[in-house]
Amino acid sequence: MSHSKGKLYVISGPSGTGKGTICAELLKDINNEFSVSMTTRAPREGEVHGREYYFVSREEFLENVEKGNFLEHATVFDNFYGTPKDMVIKRLERGRNVILDIDVQGGLNVKASMPDAVLIFILPPSLAELRKRLIGRNTESPEIVEKRLSKALNEIKFIGEYDYYIVNDDIETAVSKAKAILIAETCEVPDKVRPIIRKYEQEQEKGE
Ligand code: ADP
Ligand code: 5GP
Numbered sequence: 001m002s003h004s005k006g007k008l009y010v011i012s013g014p015s016g017t018g019k020g021t022i023c024a025e026l027l028k029d030i031n032n033e034f035s036v037s038m039t040t041r042a043p044r045e046g047e048v049h050g051r052e053y054y055f056v057s058r059e060e061f062l063e064n065v066e067k068g069n070f071l072e073h074a075t076v077f078d079n080f081y082g083t084p085k086d087m088v089i090k091r092l093e094r095g096r097n098v099i100l101d102i103d104v105q106g107g108l109n110v111k112a113s114m115p116d117a118v119l120i121f122i123l124p125p126s127l128a129e130l131r132k133r134l135i136g137r138n139t140e141s142p143e144i145v146e147k148r149l150s151k152a153l154n155e156i157k158f159i160g161e162y163d164y165y166i167v168n169d170d171i172e173t174a175v176s177k178a179k180a181i182l183i184a185e186t187c188e189v190p191d192k193v194r195p196i197i198r199k200y201e202q203e204q205e206k207g208e
Contacts, residue, residue: 006031006096007185008088008114010107011178013122014152015077016134018168019101022122025175026182032097035088038064041079044139054084072102072109077147081106097182104158111161118185120178121162125169127152 009032011019026032038054040061049055056064061080065073071089073082083100091098100110110117124130130152134145159165164181168174 006092006094006098007182008092008098008100008110008117009182010100010102010110010117010119011122012102012104012107012119012155012158012162013168014124014130014155015148016130016137017122017124018133018171018174019122021171022166022168022175022178023099023101026099026178029179029182032099032182033091035083035091035098035100037081037083037100037102038070039079039081041077041081071113072106074103074105074109076103076105077144077151083110104155104161108158108161118164118181119162120181121159121165122174123156123159123165123167124152125167 009026011023013019023034027034036050036052036054038056038061040056040058041053043049043053043055047053047055058080061073061082064070064082064084069085070082071085073080075081081102083102083106088098088100100106102110107119111119124133127149131145131149134140134148135142140148166174166177166181
């Protein structure tokens, strides 16, 4: 039973909950690759084009939508974000795990088009702690911080659609849990073996 294809992992959760921090730890394993999204958001200090995101104009983004280049795309906090399709498919075919850090709308769209995707939701220990982290990160204006916080509960309401959840209280524990999920997923019996078993069952039923 060989697993020739990699697995697709979606990491979602409210802004500031620790998705990026957890992803960075998972990406230390060379089998895991990050899917760099395209966005119309302005780069934050220290962000590099092609590493955190492909930073593009609205026109360029919409051209990519028209060409069908996205696996999914969504408007998040007034900006466009999209997952480039080809890159994800090629890496999975090469047997690499691909990690998407995308919002809940994106996660659900990915699950609909790629049902084997594994969806992981990262929760903050509390909304008060989420606020502290978003303010402490110091990457957004107070107005945008409030906008992001006001969306947190709406996102959390979708947790039932996800396969796993992790409360990111202590970062080391949260990272260990994320790694454990990735390991457990490699032990899953793939659905494609079921037709093979069925073939032998049918043979036995016929008494051959
Ligand atoms: P997201 O990618 O979900 O928006 P980040 O990974 O950027 O969130 O984390 C937001 C802020 O919270 C960062 O400054 C990060 O260092 C910090 N952080 C992440 N996890 C924890 C944790 N478990 N405890 C305290 N601070 C954390
Ligand atoms: P940020 O601006 O903080 O980098 O990201 C804002 C939100 O957009 C986060 O919830 C992040 O997961 C989400 N996001 C990033 N890239 C994509 C993407 O390609 N598609 C979707 N749907 N959401 C994304």
